[in-house]
Amino acid sequence: MEAYTGYFLYILSLLTVGGIYAIFALGLNVQWGFAGLFNAGIVGFAAVGAYTYALLTTAESPFHIGGFGLPLPVGMAVAMAMSALIAGIIGLICIRLRSDYLAIATIGIGEIIKLILKNETDITNGPRGINKIPRAWEHFSEERFYTSWPMSWFGTPENWEAFFDGLPNWYWQPLFAGTIVLVVFIIYKMLERARLSPWGRMMTAIRENEPASRAAGKDVTRRRIEAFVIGAAIMGLGGALFAQHLRLIEPTNTFDPSKVTFLVWVMLIAGGSGNNKGAILGAYLIWTIWSASELLISGGIALISSTFDTLDPSILATRAGFLRMMLIGILMQVILQRYPGGILPEVRPASPKATKTTAGPTGD
Amino acid sequence: MWDAFGFEFVNFYFIPGLVLGCIYALGAIGITLTFGILRFANFAHGEIMMSGAYLTWTIMAILGAAGLALHPLVALIPASVLVIVLFLATDRFFYKPFRKADTIKVVMASFGMMLIIRSAVQVIWGPNQITFVPGIAKPNPTLQALTGDIGMMILMPNKHIWIFAGTIVLVVALGYLLNRTRIGKAMRAVSDSPDLAHVTGINVDMVIRATWIVGGICATAAGVFLVMDTQMLETTMGFRMLLPMFAAAILGGIGKPYGAVFGGLVIGLAEELSAYPWIGDAPLLSPGYKTGVAFAIMVIMLIVRPQGLFKGRSF
Secondary structure, three states: OHHHHHHHHHHHHHHHHHHHHHHHHHHHHHHHHHOOOOOOOHHHHHHHHHHHHHHHHOOOOOOOOOOOOOOHHHHHHHHHHHHHHHHHHHHHHHOOOOHHHHHHHHHHHHHHHHHHHHHOHHHHOHHHOEOOOOOOOHHHHOHHHHOOOOHHHHOOHHHHHHHHHHOOOOOHHHHHHHHHHHHHHHHHHHHHHHHHOHHHHHHHHHHHOHHHHHHOOOOHHHHHHHHHHHHHHHHHHHHHHHHHHHOOEOOOOOOOOHHHHHHHHHHHHHHOOOOHHHHHHHHHHHHHHHHHHHHHHHHHHHHHHHHOOOOOHHHHHHHHHHHHHHHHHHHHHHHHHHOOOOOOOOEOOOOOOOOOOOOOEOOO | OHHHHHHHHHHHHHHHHHHHHHHHHHHHHHHHHHHHHHOOOOOOHHHHHHHHHHHHHHHHHHHHHOOOOOOHHHHHHHHHHHHHHHHHHHHHHHHHHHOOOOHHHHHHHHHHHHHHHHHHHHHHHOOOOEEOOOOOOOEOHHHHHHHHHOOOOOOOEHHHHHHHHHHHHHHHHHHHHHHHOHHHHHHHHHHHOHHHHHHOOOOHHHHHHHHHHHHHHHHHHHHHHHHHHHOEEOOOHHHHHHHHHHHHHHHHOEOOHHHHHHHHHHHHHHHHHOOOOOOOOOOOOOHHHHHHHHHHHHHHHHHHOOOOOOOOEOO
């Protein structure tokens, strides 16, 4: 029974982290898949979301500003708003120029955000980071939550304490995973709606043929900024959930561009850019590969180090991590060249007025 | 005058700024040429620089073990050959398939290359810092005595003199190549108008290869100069250089090598001088935000004058 619980929890953690990456991938899909905007600074928007959420919802702390102890949904909403605000400013400056410049500017803003988080130690506790970030569902068992409203309406602190003691210590895991899957589903539904709406068709038109859509009287710049801001808001939400999952965030290692920006890009390209289902599929698939390869590599290292006892297994382990990153990079190049449409290529939305109900795929 | 203001300013802010500027300038030459001729922002450029420095270190270490102590500037030559091979191979296998496709695809491929190269370096050499040349660099005694006699003492270690000399040689050679040789003129022509250049019978593939070679030499030199300056090799240094180099290329105007040199010097000086206590005693800007200066200059340029100071291309 114990072993089954272990497998169950492993699958739940795959669902949780994969789901968080799916949210990032969906956000990127709005920017890249819908509007063709190259965002190379996903990590920056994720960091803004994570830190905003962390500062707003943690209990008061002497190490960083506030710890405002606000309700969790408020924290997540403000995280989205902050991320959207920064994207709006970047968008206003760079969206007129060719997409290369946007890529450079977003990679820059990602680094600057991390620089600010590292240097403003009074606000963010600098490189030491913020800990004890409340995680949805698990936070109910924290004292500051069950002693205050609305939980205090339903029971005394003693009752609550006894109640949470009676639950297994992983009681929150299925609930948290379920919440994330639900959030992914809601975002998916909303984006599908947006994609099939006139707005989504206009996006495709702008991406495929900008001069023509400009000639047709579409406000290209405005639509692009909209897509960029919406995508960034979704990434901000993803960042907030990322912070909940980790419970401890710091600027350098948590928000490593190769592990956030790059992995999300590989997920979207593998799944199929422009296709919301593809983004989710890609995120879960690549995350499962990523996480399973860790087990595989550690098994391989154990085998190698038992055969050749001159090799130090700890050195092999760090190098193997980088090898994994390199293989993921090569995987991305292969997909880009051989299967540009991804696993689920984009299906262009057709206007309901059009006689043909489906338009052809645009993978190639 | 010199004692009150100049000594500290020149030795601790201006000269380091120029050194950093030289490094940015050499890196930005490659970026601006690829952006101008191949028409894409090469994100892997910083990593190529970094791998060039690692290769130089390896050559020095191997020959050092064989009893032949090489100066980094000598080891740079075989290393740059390897970097050129690396550049040409990435172009052949990862960029060339997208030459006819949408340019953003190549940008994505280069973005992927950035990670592949960095992870490869981390797999081969390990993620930890490596000392490049051990020891503290003392100021050049001749220069110190000479300038001290006329009342303007300049403290400059030998490594900085080598960096200046190397940069000047490379920039002059580049000027000769672009203005006097056939292939250099062809490169400028392709940068100005690829279609027109193609019609006049310029071999575009040749020009692209020349671009990678020039970019490779400059990138290796920039990487080696950087580690000569900091005396430290680390795998993140290429990524740290990327933003200032792009800022330099945009400031000077895309496709303008001399603009990139000028832009590099401006960005390098601006980064160092931003930490000078212009007002009061505290640094004007906390040194932690040096990278932010390059970014700020870049954003201002993109708003005010996206074609750069020297009328480069703006897409």
